[in-house]
Amino acid sequence: MADRSAGTVAETHAAFARDLSLHDIPPHVAQLARHCLVDALGCAMFGRQLPWSRMILAEAVETGSGGPCEIPGEPGLRLHPPQAALALGAFCHAFELDSLRKPGAGVHAGATVALPALAVAQAVGASDDDLIAAIVAGCETMFRLGAATLHTPEKSGFHAPGLTGPFGAAIACGRLMGLSATQLANAQGIAGSLASGLLAFAASGQGGMVKRLHLGRAAESGVLAARLAARGFEAPHAVIEGPYGFLDAFCSDTAPDLLTQGLGTNWALETLCLKRYACHITAHAPVEALRGMMADHGFGGAAIAEISLQGSEKLVSHHAGKAPTDIGLAQYSAPFVLALSAYRDPEDPAAFSDDALTDSGILDLMRRITVTERPGGGAKGWGVDLTVVLRDGTRLTETRDSFEGTPERPLSGEQVCGKAMRLAGDDAAEMEALCRRFLPR
Missing domain, CATH: 1.10.4100.10 (2-methylcitrate dehydratase PrpD)
Structure with a gap:
């Protein structure tokens, strides 16, 4: 050349x-x-x-x-x-x-x-x-x-x-x-x-x-x-x-x-x-982690008391909204997508339908999801620390920096x-x- x-x-x-x-x-x-x-x-x-x-x-x-x-x-x-x-x-x-x-x-x-x-x-x-x-x-x-x-x-x-x-x-x-x-x-x-x-x-x-x-x-x-x-x-x-x-x-x-x-x-x-998944890429790591927890421990959305998500500065500034008024904004919101994934299969695009915007289970769980920056210099990238607390007191944690579909x-x-x-x-x-x-x- x-x-x-x-x-x-x-x-x-x-x-x-x-x-x-x-x-x-x-x-x-x-x-x-x-x-x-x-x-x-x-x-x-x-x-x-x-x-x-x-x-x-x-x-x-x-x-x-x-x-x-x-x-x-x-x-x-x-x-x-x-x-x-x-x-x-x-x-x-x-x-x-x-x-x-x-x-x-x-x-x-x-x-x-x-x-x-x-x-x-x-x-x-x-x-x-x-x-x-x-x-x-x-x-x-x-x-x-x-x-x-x-x-x-x-x-x-x-x-x-x-x-x-x-x-x-x-x-x-x-x-x-x-x-x-x-x-x-x-x-x-x-x-x-x-x-x-x-x-x-x-x-x-x-x-x-x-x-x-x-x-x-x-x-x-x-x-x-x-x-x-x-x-x-x-x-x-x-x-x-x-x-x-x-x-x-x-x-x-x-x-x-x-x-x-x-x-x-x-x-x-x-x-x-x-x-x-049919959502912004910043939600993929926590969704994969949550779905893995659900498969391993046999619980569904109704069993979740609260979720804590720590990730990048951009996740917090651009993707932590909890008041989506249309499905496009909902797909941009990590709390909404995470809550939806607790109740529906996120690999099915049909799960991201307009009725999800008024689903009481999804909306209730979304409000109990907190999104903060990762401590210790982890302000960039798609990696997350996810903590899920179940209603019976069980506490599950996972750090995930890649997911299926990434170069790794x-x-x-x-x-x-x-x-x-x-x-x-x-x-x-x-x-x-x-x-x-x-x-x-």
């Missing part, structure tokens, strides 16, 4: 993406990209049925029908690439089921890289091998961008995937379109001006539906950035690290060295994390396809064909 030691970050990322071939990618990394794509398709199959997704799809159809892109689960419907990316990205993130990175960095690979890349691959007639290489290129650059932010944009109220997503989508889609390195750098410059997304929904207690839109818009923005760059549209190449650039504008603390460190030798996609405990290809098939529901036959295509045994 070409020397990428000089130039701006956007130029370095562009040269990497342009030069990358499937032969450069270790087989296990390419397999992770396939897992990411299949998981995203399953999430989108499920998410497309939800009311907020239907609204977004109606807008996409009205503004972009008649294109070359098929939408899984929507036979006969074809959209142009930007509108397909908008719909698919929003579908994928529609119910808190889509992939991300561990440790968290505000990046969602399935919704903002894999699915917009799939839409563009259809439009340009790219091979599946080219698609997988493009997904790897987009993830390798986007994951590094997210890591360099130190997850600080969300401290100021930005929803990070809406900021990082356009960059990852622009790289993946631009590569599939055959953009030059200069055009790919311009695409990132354009993406920087399309980055958006606010966490007002998390603080206001109302309007959680908008969260789903952020990732659809990020996917759409990446496609738009690549298409404009292909037409010769120019933008600043110092968009990431330069004055008034991405890091300067959105972050209170940064690690710029991470933007290019190990690019092409250390594979950021190895940090891919796939979800088992990855899902197998069979598990990935199994999740996707379950999520596809009535469209399981179509999903099975996609599994065979992208994850051949």
